Amino acid sequence: MTPEPEDSIRAAGLRVTTQRLAVLEALTEFPHADTDTVHQRVRLSQPDITLQSVYVVLAALTEAGLIRRIEPAGSPARYERRIGDNHHHAICTRCGAVQDVDCAVGEAPCLEPSEAGGFVIQTAEVTYWGLCPACQSSTR
Amino acid sequence: MTPEPEDSIRAAGLRVTTQRLAVLEALTEFPHADTDTVHQRVRLSQPDITLQSVYVVLAALTEAGLIRRIEPAGSPARYERRIGDNHHHAICTRCGAVQDVDCAVGEAPCLEPSEAGGFVIQTAEVTYWGLCPACQSSTR
């Protein structure tokens, strides 16, 4: 089903490198990881990769449309492999945990503003802010 | 109608300072200004105010709920005086212009996710991405 990472990288016109494969693998394991988390995970298989290279790889994969970058307020940028289905995110205001939220409509823009002051809207990005299950119980 | 800035600052339990008044005035003139823009505007009346002080003032006013901070992806933080009506924003993908978009519902959360993975949702933040009128015409 899911195309092999190697194939999707190649299909995007990019060279297949161990670094890129490792980054995609890291994002599979941590679906909303920030650059630092990706770096740490990738170092398990490639101890010498630099953080800067991780930045470059993430930028290349984002540019190619293989991953998506999200930038929640107050958090460093995060990346995810789930793309193409215009889903949204719930973010915990206490711990920053990110949870995918299916979009009812499915395709962008899932919402049409009543009046957008002449803007031509391409996508609507919805961020739900609240408390994750863990932070609800460990209250206060 | 609109309460005097001085009164709302006092009502929030904060001291009324010329810096805070000037920052609120700047945000009236530039409704989605970033810190730098606020600083430049404030310097017209207070040439010696530092950028750091503007940061502190903006943080204090945000904390007090007198202004709201928005952090669009790829842009420095912006601030606005329009608060309490849970409206949303349309942002130009080319020039970064921000436009208020009324919320159909009015109160947060204006959207309820069908399934939020156990999250207790407090607010829903909607960002519309598109082209502003100016960038539509100056195409390509």
Added chain:
DNA sequence: CACTTATTGTTAGCTATTCATAATAGAGCT
């Protein structure tokens, strides 16, 4: 007007990110 303490000015520092350039390694060709 004096006093107390919130607020601001000053200086320093930090985090997330980008950039320039040299070194390296995919991938097509022979």
Added chain:
DNA sequence: AGCTCTATTATGAATAGCTAACAATAAGTG
């Protein structure tokens, strides 16, 4: 398999945006 070209990565440095520490100042209270 080896060669070559060029995309990609490593290295080192720099930047923007923001926060922190602490001394100087001024708002508000009696």
